[in-house]
Amino acid sequence: MMKTWERMIDRLETWMMFVGFLTAIAEIPQIIKLAKRKTSADISLLAWFVIYFGQCSWLSYGLVKGSISLVACNALNILFSVVVMVLCVVYSEEYKKKRLKKM
Secondary structure, three states, X not given: OHHHHHXXXXXXXXXXHHHHHHHHHOOHHHHHHHHHHOOOOOOXXXXXXXXXXXXXXXXXXXXXXXXXXXXXXXXXXXXXXXXXXHHHHHOOHHHHHHHXXXX
């Protein structure tokens, strides 16, 4: 009985790693869009910060639980979220105006 339970947990861990990876790569189109358009006018930085906070919380939980899938996938999610937030700032109108004033 215990071995069956352990196999189910292993399969669930593998499945969650796959789902977490899909969640992480779902952020790539936003990064591409930001890089191509060079504007973040239609992106909510606050929303991405809230997403980032949630991902950091899940990463912390994964570290406490020792869950490889939670740690790996949320670390990747955090990386992509940071890229989105940095691009949001760099391509914001306020940042562009400040850069132009310095030139």
